Amino acid sequence: MGRTNEVGSQESTSFTVLEKGEIYFFFKPKVGVEKPHTGDDVQRMIFVLRPQVAEKGIEEKQSSDTGKEGQFEVEKKSVVEGHEKTGSDKSDAATEEEAKAEGDSTEEKSKETTGEEKDYSNKGDEDDTAKKENQDLEKVEIGEKHLFRYIVMGRKSLPDAAKGKSRPYWGFVELITSNPEDLKKMLSEGEYDTKTRGYRVNPAARPVGEGRYSIVRHHRDNKQTSIHLVYKLEHPGQHEKHGPQDAMNIETQASFVIQVKNPKQAEPLQPGSKRQAILPAYMLGKMGPKRFVPVDPPDLLNYEGVEFLLISARDELVDAEVDAELEISDSLSKEVRDLMDLVVSSKGHEKLTRPLFEGVWA
Numbered sequence: 380m381g382r383t384n385e386v387g388s389q390e391s392t393s394f395t396v397l398e399k400g401e402i403y404f405f406f407k408p409k410v411g412v413e414k415p416h417t418g419d420d421v422q423r424m425i426f427v428l429r430p431q432v433a434e435k436g437i438e439e440k441q442s443s444d445t446g447k448e449g450q451f452e453v454e455k456k457s458v459v460e461g462h463e464k465t466g467s468d469k470s471d472a473a474t475e476e477e478a479k480a481e482g483d484s485t486e487e488k489s490k491e492t493t494g495e496e497k498d499y500s501n502k503g504d505e506d507d508t509a510k511k512e513n514q515d516l517e518k519v520e521i522g523e524k525h526l527f528r529y530i531v532m533g534r535k536s537l538p539d540a541a542k543g544k545s546r547p548y549w550g551f552v553e554l555i556t557s558n559p560e561d562l563k564k565m566l567s568e569g570e571y572d573t574k575t576r577g578y579r580v581n582p583a584a585r586p587v588g589e590g591r592y593s594i595v596r597h598h599r600d601n602k603q604t605s606i607h608l609v610y611k612l613e614h615p616g617q618h619e620k621h622g623p624q625d626a627m628n629i630e631t632q633a634s635f636v637i638q639v640k641n642p643k644q645a646e647p648l649q650p651g652s653k654r655q656a657i658l659p660a661y662m663l664g665k666m667g668p669k670r671f672v673p674v675d676p677p678d679l680l681n682y683e684g685v686e687f688l689l690i691s692a693r694d695e696l697v698d699a700e701v702d703a704e705l706e707i708s709d710s711l712s713k714e715v716r717d718l719m720d721l722v723v724s725s726k727g728h729e730k731l732t733r734p735l736f737e738g739v740w741a
Contacts (some may be wrong), residue, residue, distance in 0.1 A: 400431035404588035417628035433521035440681035529554035540693040547688035606673035620738035656684035
């Protein structure tokens with residue numbers, strides 16, 4: 380999956396596609412905001428990567444028994460086991476005690492099921508961390524098995540590609556999963572109680588863009604190499620409005636240099652954050668003393684807590700990459716709608732998807 384382009388007589392570029400697939404953009408309104416109208420009403424800006432083709436064919440990810448994916452599976456099993464019980468052998472006292480325990484943990488459970496940020500990583504001493512760095516990994520055959528990366532942007536927007544090179548924008552991987560139902564939990568509306576404000580509703584996410592992406596190894600005159608995340612939207616169309624998209628700098632097509640933070644050599648990009656990515660020992664060894672490294676291989680994004688930087692990189696060479704590698708096929712639309720039907724709550728479905736198909740706030 381390599382290609383060479385020439386721009387004028389001054390410079391040539393070649394690039395190799397490491398991975399490509401589908402990309403989806405979402406935003407979550409702030410709690411209490413029923414009808415968002417501006418970027419100030421946005422609580423979180425999210426994008427999801429769904430790889431479909433990979434240079435290696437197979438990628439590694441953290442074990443499905445760990446992180447939020449593992450926690451969701453535990454919760455699902457608990458619900459199933461609860462339904463299987465008849466309750467006839469429970470005493471009134473036991474039932475009362477369970478109800479109290481459930482009430483005490485309502486706020487914590489709601490955050491788990493609505494996608495609010497929570498640290499599920501196991502904490503321990505240095506020996507425990509070293510053990511996790513050598514944890515069992517899962518191999519995913521890209522294109523044959525689902526893989527979803529749920530990614531949160533720290534500044535609630537992408538870098539402004541129209542301005543060319545910009546200051547880096549940071550983000551982090553919040554969920555890695557092979558189960559689409561986990562995405563539904565993260566994106567759906569949730570309810571919870573607070574001690575100070577009472578009953579609260581965490582709004583459902585709104586889709587604001589979908590299309591194709593590629594992660595590309597980019598060479599310039601064989602002297603400089605960088606890794607780019609490039610994408611091109613199918614929805615909303617070019618002739619639609621782009622209100623929410625403009626507020627979050629989601630252009631119809633764009634390219635960004637993407638680099639991952641070395642968790643051993645740099646402080647968290649969010650001050651005060653306790654988020655800690657646990658990468659395999661061999662990946663940490665390849666990073667060495669560098670604070671930031673290119674996303675090569677893309678497997679680096681398959682671990683919860685990984686932090687990264689996006690840097691706008693719009694130029695003629697990037698445009699050539701986008702045009703060459705991000706062909707939009709007619710078959711994408713049905714797949715996209717199937718996924719949207721799954722991850723977006725059926726309640727008010729048409730309203731929630733207006734930002735995606737009409738380019739207006741909802």
